[in-house]
Amino acid sequence: MRAVIIAVGSEMLNQERLDTNSIYLSRRLREKGILTDMKLVVGDNRDYLAWAVRQACKRAQLVVTIGGLGPTADDLTREAVAEALRREMTYNEEIVEQIRERFRRMGMQMPEINTRQAFVIEGAEVLPNPVGTAPGLFLDIEPCRVLLLPGPPRELQPMFDAVLENRIGPLSRYHVCSRTMRIAGLTESEADTRLTAALGRIDNLDVTILASPGLIEIHLMGRSRKEKTEAEEAVAIAVERVRNEFVSHLVTELDESFAAAVLRRLQEKKLTLAVAESCTGGRLADCLTDVPGSSAVFLGGVIAYDNALKRDFLGVSPQTMTRWGAVSAQTAAEMARGVREKTGADIAVSITGIAGPGGGSREKPVGLVFFHLHSADCDQDSRRLMNGNRDSIKTRSVNHALNMIREYLDGRE
Amino acid sequence: MRAVIIAVGSEMLNQERLDTNSIYLSRRLREKGILTDMKLVVGDNRDYLAWAVRQACKRAQLVVTIGGLGPTADDLTREAVAEALRREMTYNEEIVEQIRERFRRMGMQMPEINTRQAFVIEGAEVLPNPVGTAPGLFLDIEPCRVLLLPGPPRELQPMFDAVLENRIGPLSRYHVCSRTMRIAGLTESEADTRLTAALGRIDNLDVTILASPGLIEIHLMGRSRKEKTEAEEAVAIAVERVRNEFVSHLVTELDESFAAAVLRRLQEKKLTLAVAESCTGGRLADCLTDVPGSSAVFLGGVIAYDNALKRDFLGVSPQTMTRWGAVSAQTAAEMARGVREKTGADIAVSITGIAGPGGGSREKPVGLVFFHLHSADCDQDSRRLMNGNRDSIKTRSVNHALNMIREYLDGRE
Numbered sequence: 130m131r132a133v134i135i136a137v138g139s140e141m142l143n144q145e146r147l148d149t150n151s152i153y154l155s156r157r158l159r160e161k162g163i164l165t166d167m168k169l170v171v172g173d174n175r176d177y178l179a180w181a182v183r184q185a186c187k188r189a190q191l192v193v194t195i196g197g198l199g200p201t202a203d204d205l206t207r208e209a210v211a212e213a214l215r216r217e218m219t220y221n222e223e224i225v226e227q228i229r230e231r232f233r234r235m236g237m238q239m240p241e242i243n244t245r246q247a248f249v250i251e252g253a254e255v256l257p258n259p260v261g262t263a264p265g266l267f268l269d270i271e272p273c274r275v276l277l278l279p280g281p282p283r284e285l286q287p288m289f290d291a292v293l294e295n296r297i298g299p300l301s302r303y304h305v306c307s308r309t310m311r312i313a314g315l316t317e318s319e320a321d322t323r324l325t326a327a328l329g330r331i332d333n334l335d336v337t338i339l340a341s342p343g344l345i346e347i348h349l350m351g352r353s354r355k356e357k358t359e360a361e362e363a364v365a366i367a368v369e370r371v372r373n374e375f376v377s378h379l380v381t382e383l384d385e386s387f388a389a390a391v392l393r394r395l396q397e398k399k400l401t402l403a404v405a406e407s408c409t410g411g412r413l414a415d416c417l418t419d420v421p422g423s424s425a426v427f428l429g430g431v432i433a434y435d436n437a438l439k440r441d442f443l444g445v446s447p448q449t450m451t452r453w454g455a456v457s458a459q460t461a462a463e464m465a466r467g468v469r470e471k472t473g474a475d476i477a478v479s480i481t482g483i484a485g486p487g488g489g490s491r492e493k494p495v496g497l498v499f500f501h502l503h504s505a506d507c508d509q510d511s512r513r514l515m516n517g518n519r520d521s522i523k524t525r526s527v528n529h530a531l532n533m534i535r536e537y538l539d540g541r542e
Numbered sequence: 543m544r545a546v547i548i549a550v551g552s553e554m555l556n557q558e559r560l561d562t563n564s565i566y567l568s569r570r571l572r573e574k575g576i577l578t579d580m581k582l583v584v585g586d587n588r589d590y591l592a593w594a595v596r597q598a599c600k601r602a603q604l605v606v607t608i609g610g611l612g613p614t615a616d617d618l619t620r621e622a623v624a625e626a627l628r629r630e631m632t633y634n635e636e637i638v639e640q641i642r643e644r645f646r647r648m649g650m651q652m653p654e655i656n657t658r659q660a661f662v663i664e665g666a667e668v669l670p671n672p673v674g675t676a677p678g679l680f681l682d683i684e685p686c687r688v689l690l691l692p693g694p695p696r697e698l699q700p701m702f703d704a705v706l707e708n709r710i711g712p713l714s715r716y717h718v719c720s721r722t723m724r725i726a727g728l729t730e731s732e733a734d735t736r737l738t739a740a741l742g743r744i745d746n747l748d749v750t751i752l753a754s755p756g757l758i759e760i761h762l763m764g765r766s767r768k769e770k771t772e773a774e775e776a777v778a779i780a781v782e783r784v785r786n787e788f789v790s791h792l793v794t795e796l797d798e799s800f801a802a803a804v805l806r807r808l809q810e811k812k813l814t815l816a817v818a819e820s821c822t823g824g825r826l827a828d829c830l831t832d833v834p835g836s837s838a839v840f841l842g843g844v845i846a847y848d849n850a851l852k853r854d855f856l857g858v859s860p861q862t863m864t865r866w867g868a869v870s871a872q873t874a875a876e877m878a879r880g881v882r883e884k885t886g887a888d889i890a891v892s893i894t895g896i897a898g899p900g901g902g903s904r905e906k907p908v909g910l911v912f913f914h915l916h917s918a919d920c921d922q923d924s925r926r927l928m929n930g931n932r933d934s935i936k937t938r939s940v941n942h943a944l945n946m947i948r949e950y951l952d953g954r955e
Binding site for chain 1: 553580585601696825832
């Protein structure tokens with residue numbers, strides 16, 4: 130069974146917006162052994178949308194549309210799917226009553242426009258939406274199934290999970306088991322080469338590597354037409370081989386970010402962390418504080434962008450900066466020591482470098498970054514020449530700093 | 543002329559990665575009056591890719607593929623397009639020689655695998671790639687044009703700009719003029735209602751509103767089949783009306799981020815800035831330091847996540863925190879005063895709040911955030927109850943803080 134996802138909305142074609150919905154759907158489908166071959170992003174144009182649905186139904190056994198189920202004239206998914214499948218729409222009194230009741234509970238009267246959401250494509254099952262007005266629709270029309278979901282993630286996710294469990298999952302001919310492992314401190318090609326050699330040939334296993342600046346994800350998926358245990362065994366063998374091959378590089382086997390994996394280790398060891406950032410300008414702290422509950426172990430720190438702040442907040446000596454420069458191993462060391470002393474954190478990490486595009490020189494080119502980790506029993510420095518633009522140098526530096534903390538924590542017994 | 547974009551690569555279906563390439567393409571095309579109706583994301587599967595190209599050519603006058611031009615077996619775009627258009631591929635000695643020369647300059651020998659990049663679809667124009675190995679291809683096969691671009695943005699952008707100028711732009715039947723204005727301090731629906739009323743009816747004008755947490759973009763596009771001046775006039779009228787309607791909300795009329803617009807004003811007025819962040823955890827500083835050259839006016843600041851740091855780095859009095867709480871107008875005021883005093887910045891801004899999901903109470907719910915701006919002549923505080931999850935509360939808070947700085951700077955004569 131193969132899937133095609135159709136995301137609806139002109140704003141998705143024009144705006145820098147992460148389409149987390151379709152990532153969510155393809156991940157959940159993969160867990161059931163259903164692979165997504167294609168995604169289409171279509172503007173609010175009924176013709177195009179109907180055409181896209183018709184084409185998708187010719188290629189895939191499952192077509193999922195996201196969005197366009199709202200009450201306004203821009204919301205065209207119901208009509209377009211009906212047109213594509215050459216089916217009538219019927220007005221469903223029960224749905225209107227539910228929407229009206231929803232508005233009543235909020236002390237409001239239902240706007241007339243919302244009656245548009247009560248039209249159902251002939252033969253479709255209506256999927257209740259406990260957190261919004263737009264119901265979903267599911268059509269099982271051999272050999273293809275068509276699923277219409279609302280756009281807001283908090284409405285889409287529970288609705289999709291239910292229909293996946295009850296309707297779509299049982300149609301998959303595969304038993305599936307999946308696992309994601311994250312590693313750091315290697316280039317993508319190093320990781321790729323070593324992974325291929327380490328895994329060897331494992332039956333019933335699909336492997337995908339996804340690399341971002343400074344972090345590599347290994348997705349393992351076992352699939353079996355016979356038994357779930359066959360899929361599970363394939364993944365278990367792979368997990369063991371990855372663990373052995375990348376023992377000192379393993380960030381996490383859980384579904385969590387790099388920062389979350391580091392914070393979890395800190396919490397387990399009851400240690401606190403502070404940071405002193407120059408060229409990353411707060412991005413390391415931002416990543417750490419993206420994790421709910423981070424305040425239990427992350428104290429904060431200083432963005433010492435200007436050199437006077439390195440001196441006044443962190444106690445970096447002006448002589449050090451004059452002699453070695455603000456971008457140097459010596460300054461990085463004093464920044465880390467300074468922030469640890471001032472905050473009383475168990476572990477302090479500093480970053481100072483040249484993120485570009487300006488500011489580089491022959492001796493200190495753009496992308497040169499110094500790091501230092503300081504604790505009661507450790508002074509570790511690191512120097513890296515990073516590739517990429519300002520943004521990827523910042524991200525790569527943040528992940529390198531997180532990896533230094535991880536290595537330090539994993540190294541302590 | 544209408545366009546369809548096809549982004550190639552399995553990783554794009556499975557990873558949370560912002561597809562900046564297609565946003566770039568659709569923006570540049572729009573500037574020439576060419577609208578993108580659909581985007582397809584296709585995995586590394588030759589059949590699917592050929593099918594997608596064939597279908598796209600039936601609907602659009604311009605089909606642009608992104609990626610899949612590399613040297614490995616996964617890179618299938620050339621073959622798939624040739625198959626879709628039923629054309630042969632020919633091996634081009636000149637291209638091989640250029641690639642070989644490129645490797646030579648880097649002191650390396652060309653791997654045999656790279657010869658795959660020298661295959662050209664019959665009838666295609668070869669587009670040189672000065673910064674990478676993969677050349678692009680352009681086919682003008684009435685009534686459709688097909689353009690094959692490499693995936694890395696720094697290779698794609700100059701190549702696309704050239705072909706847009708020389709080949710595609712001249713085919714557009716429209717004269718176009720476009721302008722983006724950014725406003726802040728209003729909800730999307732307020733902005734929408736006021737904008738519609740203020741603009742009234744303007745011929746030859748397309749208006750799109752794009753909202754992100756705390757910032758609203760107004761895209762104005764004039765289009766005329768007759769004359770460029772007609773398009774320009776439509777935009778000029780609209781710009782004037784937007785300026786008058788949103789005079790105190792206008793962030794920028796240039797193509798720049800909110801942070802860049804604030805930094806530009808600081809630079810014009812020769813003023814420096816420092817920040818003290820609690821719940822935003824460094825995101826404000828990160829946004830500011832994303833802008834090249836920000837170090838000229840942005841000094842840095844403190845991430846006072848833990849209360850002890852609010853005291854030790856910023857001099858917030860323990861009594862204030864005990865009496866009013868760390869999330870209070872009083873603490874915010876002392877944070878701003880403290881960071882200004884310690885850094886000597888002209889302007890200091892502080893943020894303290896509850897980003898959730900935990901930590902809320904009846905009196906201080908999740909989303910409650912206090913802000914303070916302090917300068918020699920101003921003490922301005924602000925209190926907001928923000929909607930959304932942890933991530934959008936952080937972003938909305940950052941944009942609110944930027945807007946306070948902007949309002950302060952715009953208010954000073």
